Amino acid sequence: MPNGLDKPETTLEKIERMDRRIVFLAIAITIILPLIWPLGLPIGVSPQVDDFHEAIESIPDGSVVLFPNDYDPASKAELYPMTVAILHHFFKEDRNLKVIGLGLFPAGPPLLQKAFEEVAVDQYGAEYGKDFVNLGYKEGREIVMASMGESIPQTFPTDFFGTSIDSLPIMQGIKNYSDIAILVNVSAGYPGTKEWVQQVVSVFDVLMVSGTTGVSAPEYYPYYNSGQLAGMLEGLKGAAEYETLIEEQGIATSGMDAQSLGHLVIILFIIAGNVLFILNKRNKNRDRGGRF
Amino acid sequence: MWELLGIWIQVFLTLAIFSFLYRDNPFYKFAEHLFVGVATGYWVVLQIRNVLIPNLFQPLFGEFSDPWLVIPLFLGLVLFMRLSDKYSYMSRWGMAAVVGIFSGLAIFGFGGGDLIIQIRSNVMPFIDTEAVQAFTQKAGVITFLNILSNPIFIIGVICVLFYFFFSTEHTGALGVVSKIGIYLLMISFGASYGNTVMARISLFIDRAQFGIVNWIPTVIIGILMIIAFVVLAITGKVDPKKQF
Incomplete structure (x- = not known):
């Protein structure tokens, strides 16, 4: 039996x-x-999402934003809506923000490029090389982060398409983290938010916010509590809350x-x-x- | 045309992976093996195109701008000496450089970014006067819970640290404190599990949204797969009662 x-x-x-x-x-x-x-259930906004929004609002118009998208298709469901919502925020209000994207996951930059084209180019008419750039993927994890503190152009001599970054207007005058107003990381794990905090925030004192997968969010809350992260988005829910905040109903909300x-x-x-x-x-x- | 083909392939592979929930089967195995092969090929090409060419070959052999890059080239090449019985010891030089650099960065990053700042952020007043002030101005559940935040945090840290204090037997008062510590740990594990569930559902939502938008290939391929499973069950190649 x-x-x-x-x-x-x-x-x-x-x-x-x-x-x-x-x-x-x-x-x-x-x-x-x-x-x-759809039922249309209400979506509230958490304090950490509000802080994320405020951090981006706090940087001056025309600032340079470093936008590492450290994820691949395995986490696309949670993080791609986040990338899209954040790009809406960057380009929506015509603040002339310069967005430097990159990825420390091999399959990340193509997803970032897709988001740039869908949002920045198609919806706001932003121009590649002038308003935004995709530096692509680079192996080296923490070494890449530390090396960018020395020189971003030397770490990424070419962009996602193999073009020399010296020829791109957006990269003119960009040397290292001292030229970056805020680091907006979208992270699926290692290398990601934890490493950016350890290697960049604590060393170069860069303002940083992070959007993460639901799985890795509990690991990053101590950084938010200590002020090392100025704001946090947590999984698809965080993306939906952010869409509510910027009034752009997207895939996360649905x-x-x-x-x-x-x-x-x-x-x-x-x-x-x-x-x-x-x-x-x-x-x-x-x-x-x-x-x- | 190619986009349409891509959608059909995506639908097939999505359903093939989900078919594992029914039981292990040839569709799942095919999708799994395909994924591993494609991912490996993509990674190799990407390393050559995005890393080796722009950061090593181009400046070293194309522009002759940085002759010092011979050193990382040499250290990288000696890693392949593992394939030789006679010279395999040389691979340790490259590995030593990798381990040394990563260890140095990790220790430096952990010390500066985690250890010191996290300890500093745990040093806080037991009663947050700002939270008390906010409560007196606007009494409510949230403002009251904010007052409890610091005491819970401090007591929680102490109790959990005592749970990991193994030099004394956990009896008496220490036993009570460490018991509270383990309960708090369980709550944090529960929160992590909840987040994991949320993440997994998000993954399914993405695929479900994709399937709904492309419902024609989803329905057609879904029906064909069900027919295939019925045929496999009738011919005895698959036992439908066996789950995994």
């Missing part, structure tokens, strides 16, 4: 041992339905109903699983003549 006793399984035991594919199916349906028929309902179903499954476990344990103890 599956229950280890010489008697047939009870209904509760059967439910407890049900096919896990039923759980997958239930979660899939719960997530897909609100994507087709996924929030599904996210909320998905969490609700998982919470219900966790509660149901624990209740079943306790009831079954009590029944087994009773059958064996013991106490619960």
Whole structure:
């Protein structure tokens, strides 16, 4: 007998041992339905998201922004909406911000380039090489970060397309972190926010904010509490809150109903699983003549 | 045309990966192997195009602007000496440089960026007078919880540190303190797990949104896959009751 006793399984035991594919199916349906028929649940803005927004607002018009996008397609679902929302903020108010993008994940820069084209070029008419640049990927992790403190042009002699950065107007006069007003990092892990804080913020005293995956966010909260990060976006929820703040409803906002309902179903499954476990344990103890 | 083909391939690969939730199967294996192969090829090309050519070959052999780059070139090449039994010891020179540089940067970064600043940020007044002032001005749940923030933080740090203090047996008062420490750790693990769940659901939302936008290929490929699974089950090549 599956229950280890010489008697047939009870209904509760059967439910407890049900096919896990039923759980997958239930979660899939719960997530897909609100994507087709949105509920429009309200989205509040967390203090750390507000601080992220304020930090970007605080830099003077015409400043240079360093925008490392340290993620790849594995984290695209969470972080690409963030990249898009942040780019809207950079270019929306015609503040003449100069955005220098790069990536320390090999497959990151193509995603960044896609976001630049979709937002900066198509929606705000920004010009490559003048208003923004994509320096591409560079191997070396912390070494790249430290090396940029010495010289950004020497660390990245060419951009994403192989063009010499000396020929790009945006890079004229840019030497190192002293020319950067704010570091806006979108990070999926290593190398990412933690390393930028350790190698750049604490050494070169650069103002920094970070958007991270939900998984890595708890690791970065101490940096936000200590003031090393001026603001934080946490996963798709953080991106949706940011979209609310800048009044640009995007892909993150459209996924929030599904996210909320998905969490609700998982919470219900966790509660149901624990209740079943306790009831079954009590029944087994009773059958064996013991106490619960 | 190529874009359309790309969408169909994306849909197929997405469904092939998700099919693992039904059970391990040839579609999943194909997608998995394809991903590993493509990722490796992409990484190699990228390293050559974005790193070796602009930072090493071009300045060293093209422009002759930096002859000192011979040193990293040499240290990089000797790493391949591992392939030789006779000269494998030489690979340690390159590895020593890599380990040395990364260790130095990591220690320096951790000391300056984590250790000192984090300890400093933990030194705070037990009662935050600003929070008390905010509560007296506007009494509410949030302003009250803000007053509790510093005490919880300080007591939490002390209790967790005591939990990791192994020189004395955790009994009596120390036992109570370390017990509070382990409960606080469990709460933090719970928060991390919650964030992980949130992240995983976000990944599914992205794929679901993609599937809804491209619903025609999703439905067609989905139906074809289900037919394939039925055929595999009938022919006995797949046991539908076995999950993984």
